[in-house]
Amino acid sequence: EVQLVESGGGLVQPGGSLRLSCTASRLTFSSYWMSWVRQAPGKGLEWVANIKQDASEKYYVDSVKGRFTISRDNAKNSLYLQMNNLRAEDTAVYYCATGGYYWPFEYWGQGTLVTVSS
Amino acid sequence: DIVMTQSPATLSVSPGDRASLSCRASQSVRGNLAWYQQKPGQAPRLLIYGAYGAATRATGVPARFSGSGSGTEFTLTISSLQSEDFAVYYCQQYDNWPPLTFGGGTKVEIK
Numbered sequence: 001e002v003q004l005v006e007s008g009g010g011l012v013q014p015g016g017s018l019r020l021s022c023t024a025s026r027l028t029f030s031s032y033w034m035s036w037v038r039q040a041p042g043k044g045l046e047w048v049a050n051i052k053q054d055a056s057e058k059y060y061v062d063s064v065k066g067r068f069t070i071s072r073d074n075a076k077n078s079l080y081l082q083m084n085n086l087r088a089e090d091t092a093v094y095y096c097a098t099g100g101y102y103w104p105f106e107y108w109g110q111g112t113l114v115t116v117s118s
Numbered sequence: 119d120i121v122m123t124q125s126p127a128t129l130s131v132s133p134g135d136r137a138s139l140s141c142r143a144s145q146s147v148r149g150n151l152a153w154y155q156q157k158p159g160q161a162p163r164l165l166i167y168g169a170y171g172a173a174t175r176a177t178g179v180p181a182r183f184s185g186s187g188s189g190t191e192f193t194l195t196i197s198s199l200q201s202e203d204f205a206v207y208y209c210q211q212y213d214n215w216p217p218l219t220f221g222g223g224t225k226v227e228i229k
Contacts, residue, residue, distance in 0.1 A: 037162075045162065045210070100212070105162070106176065
């Protein structure tokens with residue numbers, strides 16, 4: 001069974017930084033586009049960013065451009081999201097998921113909660 | 119950006135009944151539309167993707183779930199609701215991006 005496990009969430013002050021990680025197992029990680037999707041408390045789903053298999057293409061939702069950076073390490077089967085200059089509105093559960101390039105989000109992690117508050 | 123609009127926001131259904139959930143795109147997404155199910159405290163689960171009258175169920179998804187539509191109008195149908203089907207359902211387009219966009223969700227609750 002495919003497994004995606006996120007980590008790195010927590011409480012951070014506005015303006016602070018956090019780095020999320022997602023480790024994949026039981027899939028050929030290097031073959032997949034990967035995405036981050038977030039969900040604010042009690043709200044719907046919002047795509048945040050995605051990255052091509054070789055990291056040569058990266059895309060972001062406008063609200064995080066210039067603040068968030070998606071990256072990956074295929075040797076470690078890992079996906080990352082560096083989040084800088086965090087705002088209260090970034091508070092959400094962050095999920096990593098496969099897909100996002102003309103393909104649905106097929107596999108999802110369990111999510112990691114990021115809370116931005118003073 | 120393509121705006122995805124789901125209706126109704128809440129659907130009250132009795133177990134065993136048929137449920138039809140609607141998703142509308144602000145412009146054509148061709149057949150590049152997916153449906154997800156999310157239960158409280160859980161990650162979303164891919165149910166259905168693609169359309170053009172031949173939407174594909176994801177692995178392990180029961181046959182009572184079906185999808186139809188293309189262009190701007192899509193429907194997720196649950197033929198006979200089981201207790202485990204009461205959840206929130208989201209549609210998502212992956213045709214014209216960035217950004218990839220989701221609908222606001224339809225909550226299917228027990229009547």
